[in-house]
Amino acid sequence: MKTEDGRQIMMIIGDGSVYEEALDLRDQPQQDLTIEELQLAKKNLVNRASQCHIKPDTFETVTVYFGNARLLNESPSGIPFTARQYADKYKTVDIWVDTRSPIIEETIEWLKSRIGADNLQEGRRALVFDTTNKEYFKNFSKMMKDYGVFVYDPFDQDIPQGLPVIVYEEQSAYTIQKADDMVNNHQVERENVATLTDTIFAYEDSLKRGIKSICSAKIYRDVIYQIRDALISGVSAEKIQADLDNRWNSPGLSTPTYEVT
Structure with missing residues (x-):
């Protein structure tokens, strides 16, 4: 692609997100593409x-990698480091898009719309995360705690009335059907439930049923367009990375960390 100042850029995008999972919540996820594979590509x-x-000297390359920045590894002597820290140290990619951060960002924005930004700021921050996967629930609860949001198990006995509900199962079709059934059975108001989905088809299916969908495919696509447009307008990869980090480290609540604890 050609920038506004006449430079040619080859933008190479690597998708290291987990296949068929809207939000990577497993303890040991199997990424579809590693950084090493992206470098070879x-x-x-x-x-x-x-x-x-x-000729290589007639264009620039910008590599964009979508991956879980918090994945933890250890050096030979046992020093822990995250996937993002490794990439920063060895300059393996130009722009790292943490696959969890934009999903959480939209989740927080939806939560604000349901209970009000004032309630979020005053500490009344809670939702119900409806899933049958223990890993999903454990890790989602841990992530949301970084933002000051308490997550209820759907079988908790003391859930306050009217809390927003997010439904997430291992397949988007199951997720959407479960949310729809909950609405039809009067367990939750239609406007107070959202699905986590991984394809545009599932996203559209959820919307047709009148249910909010937080869709990784749509969110990642929008992020790619934002990065592309910024590069075309002449913004450097370094500035884009800094802007993304600043954006996702301050989504309106307390600041999360990239570190795995």
């Missing part, structure tokens, strides 16, 4: 461009 694409008589 970049090399192959640049070589392919050369074979097509496009």
Whole structure:
């Protein structure tokens, strides 16, 4: 693509999110694409461009990686580090998009719309996370705690009336059907429930039923467009990364961390 100041950029996007999961909440997720695989792909694409008589010095490459920034590893001596810290140290990608952060951002915005921003700021921050997956519930609760939001199990006996409900099962079809059944059985108001989905098809299906959908495919697509537009307008990859980090570290509540505890 061509920038407004005349430079040519090859934007290479690597999707390390977990297949068929709207939000990566497993303890040991199987990423679809590793950073190492993205680096090899970049090399192959640049070589392919050369074979097509496009000289490497006539364009810039910007690699964008979608992955869980909080994945934890250890150095040979046992020093813990996150996937994002590794990428920053070795400059393996130009822009890292943490796959959890934009999903949580939209979740928080929806929560504000349901209980009011004032209630969030005054500490009345809670929702029900309806799932049958123990890993999902444990890790979602941990993430939301970073933002000062308490998460109720749907089987808790002391759930306050009228709390927003987020439904998330291992397949989007099950998620949507469960949410729809809950509404039809008068367990929750339609405007007070949201689904976590992973495809545009599921997103549209949820909306057709009148149920809010927090869809990873749509959110990631929008982030790609934002990055593309920023690059075209001349914003550097470093500035884009800094802006994304600032945006997702301050979504209107307390500041989360990239560290895994």
